[in-house]
Amino acid sequence: MKTRSTIMDTNSFRAEHANALSPDIRALTDKRGQVLGGAYRLFYRTPVHLVKGKGQYLWDADGHQYLDVYNNVASIGHCHPAVIDAVCSQMGQLNTHTRYLHERILDYSDALLGTLPAEIDRAMYMCTGSEANDLAIRVARAHSGGTGIIVTKEAYHGTSDLTSGASPALGSGQPLAPTTRLVMPPDHYRVDAPDLGEWFAHEIQQQIDDMAAHGITFAGFLADSIFSSDGVLPYPRGFLQKAVEVVHANGGIFIADEVQPGFARTGESFWGFGRHGVVPDIVTTGKPMGNGIPVSGLLARHEVLASFSDQIPYFNTFGGNPVAMAAAQAVLNVIQQEGLQEHSLTVGTELLAALQTLQDKYDCVGDVRGAGLFIGFELVSDRASKTPDKTLALNLIEALREERVLTSVAGPYGNVLKLRPPLAFQADDIEWLVGALDRSLARLLA
Known part of the structure; x- marks a missing residue:
């Protein structure tokens, strides 16, 4: 019996998602399984085929631009x-x-x-x-x-x-x-x-x-x-x-x-x-x-x-x-x-405040916490009991993917969005992220 890893399996493509894929994405996922074995994991039910990055942005093979709100590998920005x-x-x-x-x-x-x-x-x-x-x-x-x-x-x-x-x-x-x-x-x-x-x-x-x-x-x-x-x-x-x-x-x-x-x-x-x-x-x-x-x-x-x-x-x-x-x-x-420590504090504080407005708007947002450009956005089904809502969290990151915002989840219950963009993230990007979260939550809760 296979066991689930919170860090690897919570937000991942699985075999049951394959039939919903376009032919080109299906071909790539099938090829990965053939040559890379079964241990690797892809993000999202519909994996993203990335071909270009610059700063806090990424582009897929179809030319769609994404806001990266997860990547600390390219810490100062993609292709600096x-x-x-x-x-x-x-x-x-x-x-x-x-x-x-x-x-x-x-x-x-x-x-x-x-x-x-x-x-x-x-x-x-x-x-x-x-x-x-x-x-x-x-x-x-x-x-x-x-x-x-x-x-x-x-x-x-x-x-x-x-x-x-x-x-x-x-x-x-x-x-x-x-x-x-x-x-x-x-x-x-x-x-x-x-x-x-x-x-x-x-x-x-x-x-x-x-x-x-x-x-x-x-x-x-x-x-x-x-x-x-x-x-x-x-x-x-x-x-x-x-x-x-x-x-x-x-x-x-x-x-x-x-x-x-x-x-x-x-x-x-x-x-x-x-x-x-x-x-x-x-x-x-x-x-x-x-x-x-x-x-x-x-x-x-x-x-x-x-x-x-x-x-x-x-x-x-x-x-x-x-x-x-x-x-x-x-x-x-x-x-x-470039003063990125001060930048992280300044922009992160502004981002945290903007995200906390969603906590005021939606009861399912139980807590918003962070330091600099590292923020946890926790989803619950009941605020009083703080019951984790993993299903909503996973549906939300899929909805954000459709809004061209990339992130993932963390925590023992898989219900915390981990918002950790490259340090190139700017105050001008806050509207994209918070707006995408707002629209996605409104749709999922309708």
């Missing part, structure tokens, strides 16, 4: 000319692995570490966020002497053996590691607690105690600081502080998975964890770092990293190659020179 120029220039000079000297990796490391708290002073590079989190778990275990990792109940941290074993969002078909423990997410909308930070710290302590009862030594807590797979949970600022104190008091380390909230996304700080006033022991990043070029990083306190790096050689053939570093440097330059 600064990244194209940097990659092409470096590709014309040299691209090889990191066992030769090259300035690119050193210059970028200086620039990237300069965005972090001073305590975080070492950098290592990979190609994907999965690899970065995999290495982070290895470092946590080397430093602590333990094996136990705590994550939230709907967390997603990667696809390697180690990270999939700590990614419950992949579904019950992917077993969790016996050394993984889950905590309830810090959901300000649903958890009735006078102090969410204290409540969350208690949840973590309980799982540390459970590990000890089963002979497992605690190694660390791995979390995305906006809890995006758990439904986008940004409030209140600072609630992570007590949890991190508990982690350290029990001999573990805090790994901040910044693949989604990092690189100016939340507006209030360059890194998502900055909103909580904490300094992680390890920071991991991935997709947004290279704007589509595969590059990821692990950034750490030197004393934590030394527990691993002084004992075990590490080599990643393509991690930190000159072309990847050129792309990453271009992304960082654009964020800083």
Whole structure:
């Protein structure tokens, strides 16, 4: 029996949708199944055939323009000319692995570490966020002497053996590691607690105690600081502080998975964890770092990293190659020179206010929450009981697709629209998005 993954299967094309497809789209989906196997997933009941991107916009094979409200891979915008120029220039000079000297990796490391708290002073590079989190778990275990990792109940941290074993969002078909423990997410909308930070710290302590009862030594807590797979949970600022104190008091380390909230996304700080006033022991990043070029990083306190790096050689053939570093440097330059952190905060605040007008208009919109250009739009069938409405959420993203707006869902119930556009998203785009949501809800609720 197949099991459903919230992150992979909730908004996905399935075989029962095939007969409704046009011949050209059906041919492409059939071909994917023949040559790529059954593990991959496409978005939407009618998959989108994209051929072009620029900034916050995408175009399909029929020339229709879409507003991208989901993509943090092209974090500063699709086909940004600064990244194209940097990659092409470096590709014309040299691209090889990191066992030769090259300035690119050193210059970028200086620039990237300069965005972090001073305590975080070492950098290592990979190609994907999965690899970065995999290495982070290895470092946590080397430093602590333990094996136990705590994550939230709907967390997603990667696809390697180690990270999939700590990614419950992949579904019950992917077993969790016996050394993984889950905590309830810090959901300000649903958890009735006078102090969410204290409540969350208690949840973590309980799982540390459970590990000890089963002979497992605690190694660390791995979390995305906006809890995006758990439904986008940004409030209140600072609630992570007590949890991190508990982690350290029990001999573990805090790994901040910044693949989604990092690189100016939340507006209030360059890194998502900055909103909580904490300094992680390890920071991991991935997709947004290279704007589509595969590059990821692990950034750490030197004393934590030394527990691993002084004992075990590490080599990643393509991690930190000159072309990847050129792309990453271009992304960082654009964020800083174009003021994209301030832009994310300003435009995100305006977008959040506009979306909250729909909460006033429609009872099915239970909560609208976010930080910068990272917003969760939660749908419920009953406001008083906060009953999740997954069916409406899935129908809504299909309706938005018809309005040429692309997004998807998140959260354990699949009822939260995750609105996370490229940072190129402008105030002028708000009307398109909010108008499409308004029209789509009106049609679906009629």
